[in-house]
Amino acid sequence: MNKKLNIEFYINKIKNNNLTEEEKYILLKYLKENIHLIIQYDDTLHNFLIDNGFYNDVFISPISNNTIIFKNKDALKQIPHVTIAEYEDLIIKHYEGITLPEEEKKLEKILRKDKFFLREYHIYSKVYIKPDNTEKFNNKELLYKNYNKKGKILTLLLSFAASVLLFLYLLFSDLSYNKTYLAQTIHNKEKTALLPISQKINKPHNLPMCFKNNTKKAIQNEISIINHASDTTNFYFVNKNFELLDNKAISQDTTLIHFQNANITFINKEYFPLDSNKTNIKGIACNEIKFTDFLIEKVKLFFKNKANINIEIIDVKSESRNKKGILINDFGFIASKGN
């Protein structure tokens, strides 16, 4: 046990500045063992202790490195202000699996910060749709294909053969036209599955030439329209070689404005009267037709009833004018059965 020192004696000596070196040594040693006296006599001792290096050998050694850790550092750190769009995007990115590592860390901080964000995170986990597997495509048999190479080659060959035959037919049927025909009906060029048209035309022995006068010639000219699905149908008149009649006028103006002021009369032979004064068609729209050796006019027929129709063409007249409206020729034919 240390001997008790008369501290007051030493304090007075310090104040009087007459402390010997030996007394100084004794005092410093004593104070190290009795720290509380420093606090008690701090006013006098403060400068004395500093001057005499009392604190030089006083240091606090660390209590072994990193053994005590403040675990809640993250709670102390402030996250930057997070907007709604930002945290929502982070959450969606997280569930979509496209977050970057730093974004994952940021999201983790946000979720720890507030229960509100946790709830949002939880709800976002629910916004994924599962397919309704009860819905099935029931017509798979329509999609399956039976297929073999032989069939494909055969199909190609048949298609090719059909094309060649069609080409030859068109080529030779065109050449077989008799150029003396002024006008004749030809079969409908818009044959479709919806509009089957069969046509029966018995060509007369002598068709009228292109004429200006109202020459009558006999023609037997019938068209049968079978099972037409639509209320309308089209067929075509071909006016061939009319240029021969007035070659001079036409040669002055090779591009004609052709007014097909057709006056076409049909008779429904079997069933019922055709609509509109028996299908008189007037004033077909003007067509600018580059001059060729024949003109084709499309005529549209309107029917009230959908049924098989057997009609006979009685009369067709038309005229052509040049661009200035001057009559170049008028022509037509009159046909009547058995005349």
Added chain:
Amino acid sequence: MNYKEYNSAVDLYSDKLYRFVLKITKDKYISEDIVQYAYEKLWLKLDSVNFEKAKSYLFTVAYNMTIDYIRKNKNIIKNEDLPELSYNENLNDFELQKILHNAINKLPPDQRAVLLLRDYEGYSYKEIEEITGLNESQVKVYIFRARKFLKEILTPFYIENKQ
């Protein structure tokens, strides 16, 4: 692709394709037509489409036709209202999906299609980009908007349930 692979593609993908289209058009007959059309196109492209690419080819054709149909018939297609569900009941998975399926009908067709490709088929953003012809950022925007919309629909259920 040979015809056997084509027929496998019918088995594998026709239901999925049909569900996808039906979810957007909400019309069984139109959806069946579109599926048929997509497969017809695939059949015609048999020589140039690999079996591995058949699914995305089908979805590409169907997507384009569907979006085209929707645009032309936008006045005819009606949005379905959300079903009335009590907020107090605990949502099981079936009810949750019911709400979501009804909710996606309110999304614009483009967003709906992109979301379905993502959720139904699990396509990546890149694959969706190829199917739809949208760019990747558009795909991302559509998906994010759709998710936020669905979350808005779901939020009241969860808030009420917790309280």
